[in-house]
Amino acid sequence: MGRIDHFHNPDAPPANSVVPSVVAFVQNSAGQVLLIKRSDNGRWALPGGGHDAGEFISDTVVREVWEETGIKVEVIELCGIYTDPAHVLQYDDGEVRQQFSMCFRARPVGGDVRTSNETTQVRWVDPADLSQYDVHPTMQLRIQHAMDRTRMAPYIG
Known part of the structure; x- marks a missing residue:
């Protein structure tokens, strides 16, 4: 299934669903961040x-x-809630989902990196790299907030 992210696009179709979702900011002991390359949009x-x-x-x-990813994690804390109604995700099946995402810090506790039907690549990335x-601006914001250890559970409207 393909996906198009509409971010503050006046021509975006109206949302017809809202699904609570999560993302995990996972860092290993070397400080690298766990990233996936999504199979639905290639980002x-x-x-x-x-x-x-x-x-x-x-x-x-x-x-x-x-x-x-094949990585087992333990959740540490909430780092942000993101609910921008001008960010909608359009899927091939006709669903147009308003963004509603919670970002959590987590730590790896086991497993081995592998891909899935939702990921074409999985890797640990040095923050400097x-x-x-190619990371969507809204995901960049989540990463930036999660990397700032002085932030905890901000509300992002």
Whole structure:
């Protein structure tokens, strides 16, 4: 399934759904950040995905990181909530989802890097090299906020 991110695009279709989702900012002991290359839009991002009914939100973080990367994580803390109604995700099936994403810091506790049907590449990236990757501006913001250890659980409207 393909995906188009519309970010403050006046020609974007109107949202027809809102799905709570998570992304995980995972750093290893060397300080490298876990990134995925998404199979739906070809961009680099933090691992994450939609929250399922019956899950605690921290379980969503653990499940999504494991499914997309093969890395087992432990959630540390919330770093931000992002709910910009002018950021919609348009999918091939007709869904147009308003962004509603929570970003969590997490630490790796096991597993081995692997890809999935949602990821074409998974890698640990040195923070100094992040600018070399095609990362959507909204994901760049999440990474920037998560790297700032003085920030904790900001609300981003």
